[in-house]
Amino acid sequence: MRGISIFNLQKINHKLLSQRRSSREEAQAKEIMGLARHITAISAAILVVGMVGSVCSSVESAPNTQVVTVLCNSEVYFRGDPFAISLAYVIADLETQTPSRKGYDYRNISPYPNAFAYGRANCNKNITSSDCEKCLVAANTTMISGCGSRIGARAVLLDCSMRYEQYPF
Known part of the structure; x- marks a missing residue:
């Protein structure tokens, strides 16, 4: 070392x-x-x-069209009644216009002064516009089957609702 x-x-x-x-x-x-x-x-x-x-x-999924409630006016209209034409206009307009409106909420009135019909429809804001349209068709079907020829009806489904009356609301 x-x-x-x-x-x-x-x-x-x-x-x-x-x-x-x-x-x-x-x-x-x-x-x-x-x-x-x-x-x-x-x-x-x-x-x-x-x-x-x-x-x-x-x-895209199907809208939830489970029926929550259906309400019917007690008054009825008859075949050939001018209200039937006004109502057909209002329902068709609600089904086509509501899905294209911001917030899926739309009100309308028929243009026929002989017998006005008033309507409103809305959809859940979290569904697509095509699902909104499908739901409104189901709401209309529900009102027709549940209320027949009534001058007012309302169908509330889980994803949408539709209402029509012979008076403003």
Whole structure:
């Protein structure tokens, strides 16, 4: 040990410590790279699931046409009554115009002064316009089957409602 000075021993010790440190750092770097690969794979999986979810949520579904209530006016109209023509106009207009209105809420009145008919329809704001139209057709069918030739009726379904009367409301 004569030829090795304290200075040289310190240099050798420092070199050994550096080698140990670099092999530890290398192991840590490998571990970090492995974690990065896992995170990338998980992120890709989340992205794919999110994309599939958004595609599935944009698929059109049927509106909920479960009947909540049907109310009928006690008065009736008869075949050939001018009110029948006014009512046909109001119902057709409600079915076509409501889905295109902001907030799916629409009121109307027939243009025939002989026998006015007044109407209102609205749909759940969270359904599509085509689902709104389908729901209103179901509401009309519900009113016709439940109220027949009444001068006023209202059908409330889970996703929409429709009402008509012989008077303003």
